[in-house]
Amino acid sequence: MKLWRLKPRWLLAGAGIVAAATLISVAIASLTSPSPQENLHVETVDKGDIEKVVLVTGVLKPAVQVNVGAQVNGQLRKLYVRLGDKVKKGQLLAEIDPTIQESELNNAEAQLASARAQKRAEETALKRYRLEYARQQAMMRDGSGVRSDLEQASADYEAQIQQVEVSDSQIVQAEMAVKTANANLGYTRIVAPIDGEVLGIVTHEGQTIVSSQMAPTILVLADLDTMLVQTRISEADIQKIHPGQPLRFYVIANPDKHYTSTMGFVQPAPQEALEEQQPGSSGNNQQATAVYYNGTFDIPNTQRELKTAMTAQVFIQIAEAKGVLRIPVVALGQALDTDRYRVTTVENGKTQQRTIRIGINDRQYAEVLEGLQMGDRVVVAQDTVQG
Incomplete structure (x- = not known):
């Protein structure tokens, strides 16, 4: 009987403990769990x-670059400049041995002198034929002449006039040969076509130059005060790009320094389309190749920080x-x-x-x-x- 009476009390006490624990758990959960916000x-x-912006890759080049070559054959006798030298337009850069060109000039001048002497001889003969023709005409008027002699004198006179004209043509040809020989002699002195710097020397003193088919390069001059950045713009972006758009870029050698400029010329056709198709290439391969257009702009380079062939990351502002x-x-x-x-x-x-x-x-x-x-x-x- 005592055990039966104590059992409900024990159950009530246990239920109270469980309820209290549940309330505590709910309270803790409500305090620790964040709200939806x-x-x-x-x-x-x-x-x-x-x-x-549109991001494109570019390559730096001198705004003006000239390959200075030779137009005559001979041995490069002397170079007057070194790599990195600054030169002015008209400055002597190199000399080719002029022996061959001097000989050609002397020969051309001799040919000219001969042609002029030949003309003087032909003019003297013309004077003689003219007098003979006049004499035959006078004899015919006096009735003492012979018709055949008059005709012969007339033919000789006319032929000699033509011979003098031939001599004139020969003189012109000889004068042209002298001019050409003079020019070739002048070409043995290589002068700077622009103001710039010596970017590279291709031919050195003592080397023999042969210019039979094309002018071989002796050295490369460039104006490095202004650099040209040539970018490749993809077909997907080309309609967004036009001249005058502001842009900025950095070179991989110094990503921390940014340069600003504006877009200059945008090529209306891909470079590949302007070049002659090589034999053996197929149209299908060309269509599968990505299409890029060249866009170029200038940037001042007075501090010479920008070098030829540097890679630039260019950000073109489109809005x-x-x-x-x-x-x-x-x-x-x-x-x-x-x-x-x-x-x-x-x-x-x-x-x-x-x-x-x-x-x-x-x-x-x-x-x-x-x-x-x-x-x-x-x-x-x-x-x-x-x-």
Whole structure:
């Protein structure tokens, strides 16, 4: 009987302990578990600049580069410059042994003298034939002449006139030969065609130069005060690029320093399309190749920091908006149109959906045209709570 009476009391005490433990657990859980708003990553709508760019790769070249060659044969007798020397237009750079050209000039001058002497002889003969023709005409008028002698004198006189004209042509040819020989002799003295610097020396003293088919290069001159950046623009971006667009770039050798310029010339056809198709190549292979267009611009280089053949990373600005409302691109939700999106905002601890219209974006920020105001809070990410 005593045991039966104590059993309900023991059960009631145990139930009370369990209920208390449950209440404590619920309280602790309510204090430690975050609210739905605390799981949200929120950004505030602010104002700033947005720049949309196209990234291309470029190669640096001197704005003016000339391969100075030889137009005559001979041994390179003397070089008057070294690598890196600055030269002025007309300055003597090198000399080729002029022995052959001097001989050719002497021969041409002798041929000219001979042609002129030959003309004087022909003019003397013409004078004699003219007198004989006049004498025969006079004899015919007196009745003492013979018709055949008159005709012969007339023919000799006319033939000699033609011979004098031949001599004139020979003199012209000889004069041209003298001019050519003089020019060839002048070509043995290589002078600078531009102001610039010696970028490279290809032919050295003592080497023999043969210019039978093409002018061999002796040295390379370049104006390094201005560099030309040649970029390759993909077919996907070419319609966005035009002359006059602002741009900036850096060279791989110094990524921390940026240079600014504007786009100059944009080639209207790919370089491959302008070059003659090589024998054996097929049209199908050309179609499978990516298409690139050349875009070039200048950059001052007075400090000589930029070197030939450097690689440049070029950012061409195709759109810009300054001091506009913007939100992170990751805050954009469902796309309703090309420029309309749904975003999630937080107001008074509650979330709601809004439709906004955007302008340009640079893949980091998007310009807000409609739907949000300065200071609004938008959700950019939400943590997932795992059970």
